[in-house]
Amino acid sequence: MVLVVVFGVALLIAVLLSGLAARTVLSTSLLFLVGGALVSDGFLGWIHITPDSEIVSVTADLALFAVLFTDGMHVSFAKLRANWRNPARALGLGMPLAFVGTALITHYLVGLDWTTSFLVGAVLAPTDPVFASAIVGRKEVPSKLRQLLNVESGINDGLALPVVLILIAAAGPTSGHAEASLGKIALELVLGLVFGIVLPYVVIELVRFRLLGAEPKLQPLLPLAIGVILYAVCHLTHANPYLAAFSAGAVLTARSLEAKEAFEPLGEALAELAKFAALLVFGALLTPQLFGDLSFGGYVAVILAIVLIRPASLLLSLLGTRFTRQEKLVAAWFGPKGFASVVYGLLVLQAGIPQGEEAFTLIAVCIAFSIVAHSSTDVPIARLFHVDDLTDTSSGAGTPPAAKEADRVGA
Numbered sequence: 001m002v003l004v005v006v007f008g009v010a011l012l013i014a015v016l017l018s019g020l021a022a023r024t025v026l027s028t029s030l031l032f033l034v035g036g037a038l039v040s041d042g043f044l045g046w047i048h049i050t051p052d053s054e055i056v057s058v059t060a061d062l063a064l065f066a067v068l069f070t071d072g073m074h075v076s077f078a079k080l081r082a083n084w085r086n087p088a089r090a091l092g093l094g095m096p097l098a099f100v101g102t103a104l105i106t107h108y109l110v111g112l113d114w115t116t117s118f119l120v121g122a123v124l125a126p127t128d129p130v131f132a133s134a135i136v137g138r139k140e141v142p143s144k145l146r147q148l149l150n151v152e153s154g155i156n157d158g159l160a161l162p163v164v165l166i167l168i169a170a171a172g173p174t175s176g177h178a179e180a181s182l183g184k185i186a187l188e189l190v191l192g193l194v195f196g197i198v199l200p201y202v203v204i205e206l207v208r209f210r211l212l213g214a215e216p217k218l219q220p221l222l223p224l225a226i227g228v229i230l231y232a233v234c235h236l237t238h239a240n241p242y243l244a245a246f247s248a249g250a251v252l253t254a255r256s257l258e259a260k261e262a263f264e265p266l267g268e269a270l271a272e273l274a275k276f277a278a279l280l281v282f283g284a285l286l287t288p289q290l291f292g293d294l295s296f297g298g299y300v301a302v303i304l305a306i307v308l309i310r311p312a313s314l315l316l317s318l319l320g321t322r323f324t325r326q327e328k329l330v331a332a333w334f335g336p337k338g339f340a341s342v343v344y345g346l347l348v349l350q351a352g353i354p355q356g357e358e359a360f361t362l363i364a365v366c367i368a369f370s371i372v373a374h375s376s377t378d379v380p381i382a383r384l385f386h387v388d389d390l391t392d393t394s395s396g397a398g399t400p401p402a403a404k405e406a407d408r409v410g411a
Contacts (some may be wrong), residue, residue: 002039003047004389007280010035012277025377032276034366036283042290047360049284050136051360056281057346062231063278064128064157064339065245066271071154071233073260074265076147083144086321087151090331094317095156098335099125102301103307109297109304112191116355119167123345123363128155128338141382145327149334156190157340158243164344171353192240193232196247200226215264215265223263224270238313241342278339279371286368293361302366306373310335330381336374337367 014028039046049056103121106112112120127149162185203226206212230248234241253260294302311332318328345363348356 002281006035006039006046007277010280011273011276027372029275029279029375030320030372032279033286034370036280037286040284040287042287046148047284051285051346051349051364052327057327058287059274059278059281060339061241063271063274064343065231065241066227066267066274067243067339068154068157068245069236069249070264070267070271071231072246072262073253074082074150074255075246075250077254083087083147086144086148086318087155089317089321089378090148090152090314091159092317094152094314095125096113097153097316098310101313102305105301105304105309106362109301109360110295110296111143112362113171113353114356115171116353116359116364119164119171119348120277120362122160122163122167122343122358123219123359124337125346126160126340126365127153127335128157140325141330142300145323145331155243158192158240160340160344161240161242162186162189164347168348168351168353171351171355188238188240189243191237192234193247193362195230195239196244197239197251197356199230199233200248200252201255204252204259207256208258219259219262220266223267224260226252240344258403266397275339282339282342282367290361290364292366293358298362298365301362304368305366306337306370311406327386330384333377334381335375337370341367356371 010032014031017031018028038044041048045306067333101117101122102122102124102378103114106120107117110117165185203222207222226248227245230244231241233239236243253261311329314332314335315328318331321328323331341363345360345367348363349360353359
């Protein structure tokens with residue numbers, strides 16, 4: 001109950017400061033992270049949370065699912081078909097480069113063996129939709145840049161998971177939680193994609209029957225019901241819930257714009273609550289002992305992963321594109337690590353591999369540094385762009401015709 005009280009107080013403070021945070025470098029995300037750290041064993045000792053506590057994995061998992069579901073609703077298939085090359089470059093070239101680059105600095109600076117180093121690289125390679133949304137949701141940012149970051153952060157979590165599971169199995173004797181064959185991993189990904197497509201498609205078709213349909217005040221609950229069922233089914237069948245969440249959000253928008261618009265205010269609020277709760281819990285893991293366990297080489301590796309590896313990888317992948325230099329630099333910088341890496345890092349820790357604890361310490365510190373760096377720079381970065389008409393981040397509803405046309409041409 002102490003954790004609930006702390007969450008309520010932090011939420012109240014975040015709401016009261018949200019207006020100021022939207023105009024300055026003050027970050028509500030950082031508030032929850034620091035709040036969790038202050039009440040943990042490392043400082044006040046009001047709550048006791050360890051990496052193997054179930055609440056850690058559950059809150060991170062729920063936050064990632066909720067944010068991917070709502071972010072999927074911002075995907076326009078029409079625009080994606082016309083402009084798939086940029087996200088494909090980021091996923092097909094930028095992500096592997098970041099994966100390899102992080103593995104190299106982990107091996108040479110931290111001293112982990114090659115398999116564990118590549119495992120750390122796989123865990124930290126995906127960008128996080130929770131914190132990418134801080135820039136994706138800002139209307140000042142050009143639509144093609146928002147689309148690139150949104151699609152990249154939404155899909156790369158599912159792409160990284162098979163690599164993480166394979167490397168955990170290859171890293172040494174495990175506790176049995178992460179053992180998986182290539183066939184099983186592929187099946188989980190396919191099932192996640194199938195569930196994410198079929199479930200919202202079937203539900204929307206049911207709504208169109210003459211005798212069925214939701215009254216206006218209950219319409220926002222329709223996508224929520226889809227999300228709840230999808231989350232449960234994925235965990236019961238071991239399907240990939242993150243790929244399912246993102247694809248379900250995209251299909252829901254494509255099949256029923258009305259359902260998307262009815263759910264959007266509720267969905268965004270729920271995603272924010274899940275994010276704040278997970279941040280508070282993750283912050284409780286950030287004790288002085290955790291930071292003290294990381295070597296000097298580990299801190300150098302963390303800084304290089306954030307300020308060099310990700311930016312250089314994405315800049316290389318965007319060579320020859322029509323992005324301006326400013327847009328490339330913004331895309332390169334905004335590659336935050338977050339709840340996907342938390343979930344995968346916990347898999348590493350719970351697998352019981354020989355260097356699992358050292359790997360998790362490096363991963364956790366990198367995530368903490370990334371949250372601080374990226375959640376406090378979204379406002380200054382957004383202000384680099386000056387536009388006359390602020391365009392909508394989703395379907396274009398309410399966007400002036402001239403702005404819509406500019407979006408189509410710019411994309």
